[in-house]
Amino acid sequence: MTNDAQTWRAWLTSERPASRRQARLGRAYAAWSRFADNRLAMAGLFIILALLLVAAFADVIAPYSAVTDGDLRTARLLPPSAAHWFGTDDQGRDIFARLVHGSRITLFVVILVAVIAAPVGLLIGTVAGYAGGWIDAVLMRITDIFLAFPRLVLALAFVAALGPGIVNAVIAIAITSWPPYARMARAETLTLRHADYISAVRLMGASPARIIARHIMPLCVSSVIVRVTLDMAGIILTAAGLGFLGLGAQPPSPEWGAMIASGRRFVLDQWWVAAAPGVAIFVVSLGFNLLGDGLRDALDPKAAGQ
Amino acid sequence: MALAGSATAGGRRRARLRSTAMAIARFLVVVALTYLGLLAVTFFIGRVIPVDPVLAIVGDRAPSHVVERVREELGLNLPLYQQFVIYVGKALTGDFGISVLTSNPVMTDIRRVFPATLELATLGTLIGAFLGVPLGVLAAVRRGSFLDQVVRVIGLVGYSVPIFWLGLMALLVFYARLGWVEGPGRIDVVYEYTVTPVTGILLLDTAMQGEWEAFRNVFGHLILPASLLGYFSMAYISRMTRSFMLTELGQEYVVAARAKGLSERTIIWRHALRNALVPLVTVIALSYANLLEGSVLTETVFSWPGLGLYITDSLQNADMNAVLGGTIVVGSVFIGLNLLSDLLYRVLDPRTRAR
Numbered sequence: 001m002t003n004d005a006q007t008w009r010a011w012l013t014s015e016r017p018a019s020r021r022q023a024r025l026g027r028a029y030a031a032w033s034r035f036a037d038n039r040l041a042m043a044g045l046f047i048i049l050a051l052l053l054v055a056a057f058a059d060v061i062a063p064y065s066a067v068t069d070g071d072l073r074t075a076r077l078l079p080p081s082a083a084h085w086f087g088t089d090d091q092g093r094d095i096f097a098r099l100v101h102g103s104r105i106t107l108f109v110v111i112l113v114a115v116i117a118a119p120v121g122l123l124i125g126t127v128a129g130y131a132g133g134w135i136d137a138v139l140m141r142i143t144d145i146f147l148a149f150p151r152l153v154l155a156l157a158f159v160a161a162l163g164p165g166i167v168n169a170v171i172a173i174a175i176t177s178w179p180p181y182a183r184m185a186r187a188e189t190l191t192l193r194h195a196d197y198i199s200a201v202r203l204m205g206a207s208p209a210r211i212i213a214r215h216i217m218p219l220c221v222s223s224v225i226v227r228v229t230l231d232m233a234g235i236i237l238t239a240a241g242l243g244f245l246g247l248g249a250q251p252p253s254p255e256w257g258a259m260i261a262s263g264r265r266f267v268l269d270q271w272w273v274a275a276a277p278g279v280a281i282f283v284v285s286l287g288f289n290l291l292g293d294g295l296r297d298a299l300d301p302k303a304a305g306q
Numbered sequence: 307m308a309l310a311g312s313a314t315a316g317g318r319r320r321a322r323l324r325s326t327a328m329a330i331a332r333f334l335v336v337v338a339l340t341y342l343g344l345l346a347v348t349f350f351i352g353r354v355i356p357v358d359p360v361l362a363i364v365g366d367r368a369p370s371h372v373v374e375r376v377r378e379e380l381g382l383n384l385p386l387y388q389q390f391v392i393y394v395g396k397a398l399t400g401d402f403g404i405s406v407l408t409s410n411p412v413m414t415d416i417r418r419v420f421p422a423t424l425e426l427a428t429l430g431t432l433i434g435a436f437l438g439v440p441l442g443v444l445a446a447v448r449r450g451s452f453l454d455q456v457v458r459v460i461g462l463v464g465y466s467v468p469i470f471w472l473g474l475m476a477l478l479v480f481y482a483r484l485g486w487v488e489g490p491g492r493i494d495v496v497y498e499y500t501v502t503p504v505t506g507i508l509l510l511d512t513a514m515q516g517e518w519e520a521f522r523n524v525f526g527h528l529i530l531p532a533s534l535l536g537y538f539s540m541a542y543i544s545r546m547t548r549s550f551m552l553t554e555l556g557q558e559y560v561v562a563a564r565a566k567g568l569s570e571r572t573i574i575w576r577h578a579l580r581n582a583l584v585p586l587v588t589v590i591a592l593s594y595a596n597l598l599e600g601s602v603l604t605e606t607v608f609s610w611p612g613l614g615l616y617i618t619d620s621l622q623n624a625d626m627n628a629v630l631g632g633t634i635v636v637g638s639v640f641i642g643l644n645l646l647s648d649l650l651y652r653v654l655d656p657r658t659r660a661r
Contacts, residue, residue: 141339141343142343144336144340145339145340145343145344145347146343148340148343148344148637148640148641148644149344149347149637149640150595150596150598150599150636150637150640151599152599152600152602152603153599153602153617153632153633153636153637154347154633154637156602156617156618156621156629156633157348157351157629157630157633158351160351160621160624160626160629161351161352161626233465233466234465237466237468237469240468241468241469241470241603244468244470244603244606245603245606245618245621246622247621257468260468260470260471260474264474264607267474267477267478268478268482271475271478274471274474274475275475277471278467278468278471278472278474278475281467281468281471282463282466282467282468282471285465285466285467285468286462286463286466289462289465289466290462
């Protein structure tokens with residue numbers, strides 16, 4: 001058994017990979033072992049995996065319903081106990097159950113923003129970098145304009161116009177979060193643009209669209225992924241802020257920011273109503289930050305230690 | 307070299323002057339374009355996204371002649387580009403329309419509330435810079451030490467914790483339980499009329515008029531939200547300082563200074579920090595801009611009557627003129643600070659001047 005493992009490792013860390021697959025797996029293994037050595041990064045990974053599991057099995061984990069009111073005479077604002085781990089809120093709902101279900105909303109927001117903003121930034125950045133000239137100038141000026149904006153205030157204004165709601169909040173956050181990705185992708189494209197292999201592909205008659213999509217974008221993806229992971233905490237905090245201001249998910253939806261807002265009214269006496277969702281936001285954001293830091297160090301050893 | 311220098315000194319000076327003029331011209335074009343972009347976005351938000359802005363104002367039960375009149379009053383019967391030109395013209399003169407909520411011109415409202423935000427954000431940035439820079443320097447010097455870990459944790463928490471929640475918890479602990487600070491708001495009602503507003507910055511107003519009791523009260527109200535903002539600013543500034551200092555301490559001039567026999571203290575604080583200060587100025591300016599924005603949530607929690615609370619209050623009441631006016635003002639300050647930091651960088655770093 002140990003022998004087997006050793007052979008595997010030797011195959012993965014081989015200096016002379018025999019096939020492309022072996023080289024690729026070997027590189028992934030090297031990145032993974034760098035990542036696994038970083039205890040904080042592993043803690044981050046653990047938190048995010050736990051979040052995924054909780055969101056997937058929310059119905060099984062949560063002991064009560066997240067949205068139906070409890071007994072308003074006896075179950076309101078109960079302190080934490082064995083029956084209600086984090087107490088109950090003003091509608092007699094179990095806070096732990098609401099937090100568990102709220103993880104789905106958090107994941108929904110984070111994933112949707114990443115899926116919208118990252119490709120947009122990637123596309124704009126690579127096109128600007130590869131095309132150069134006036135296309136580059138125009139696209140980068142637009143990017144700079146968005147970068148110069150206060151993100152939260154702009155998102156607020158967008159939500160104000162679109163109307164409150166979780167989907168509109170996602171759109172507003174996505175609109176304000178693509179510019180850094182465009183900047184990064186452009187910078188990377190500029191370094192790749194004059195590489196020999198790009199000239200070779202061009203000589204073979206590849207169209208600019210094909211060069212960008214097949215030969216430049218794939219190389220920009222890893223740094224964009226790292227940046228997206230690092231930004232996820234910011235996305236969660238912005239979404240929670242919008243929820244806190246009543247512009248995100250609407251009641252009775254168990255969105256964490258909105259839960260803090262409703263707990264605010266009794267924070268002086270029943271502090272746990274507002275405290276618990278804040279801790280949840282903090283833990284998840286921390287997880288994404290640790291994971292992002294670890295990914296950056298593992299994928300880009302140059303930037304490590306900064 | 308001296309000879310060649312004297313022969314073409316005039317020409318070179320003229321060339322340098324011309325390149326400086328070009329740089330300034332380019333700079334102004336960038337400012338104008340960015341500002342125009344800001345206005346285009348707010349115009350888009352206010353006029354294009356709502357299906358019918360008139361309906362949003364008069365409601366769906368208004369008779370048709372009222373709808374027509376309002377449409378003409380708002381200039382909405384004109385083509386979109388003409389509307390935009392008018393919009394830009396008005397915004398440049400500070401005319402953002404009338405606030406539905408207060409029925410004052412939005413600009414008058416903003417002028418009234420802005421000093422409160424300025425006071426909060428300025429004190430926050432001062433706290434952040436005065437704590438963050440030394441902490442960052444020490445963390446870089448003693449890399450891997452306990453202090454370095456502390457700075458790391460401060461940064462991680464600052465990047466992960468929701469500011470409004472931390473504010474709420476801070477109020478609970480320091481105001482409600484311990485009673486160390488004053489509660490929400492800027493000043494107690496009893497002191498409200500003891501000072502006549504001059505600068506609008508209450509800390510200055512009370513001090514100038516010698517109302518020390520009121521000054522203490524104002525300070526008690528200010529210190530908690532300012533510390534909160536200061537914490538977030540410190541998290542950012544200390545992390546960046548550490549990174550800049552690590553870069554500087556690895557440079558050869560540090561080795562040379564050590565070889566010369568300079569004390570570690572001189573090397574760190576006089577030589578390395580001085581070079582790190584150049585990018586740091588940018589960081590501090592950016593963190594100031596971020597605090598102006600971060601104050602939106604903080605002001606809501608602390609009922610602080612500043613621009614942030616004005617924007618969120620207007621939001622709750624669907625007062626779009628006020629929201630967009632506030633957005634433009636925050637955006638302008640943001641753009642201004644961004645460009646100022648850019649300019650300062652150029653002035654402070656001789657290497658960027660040569661070209």
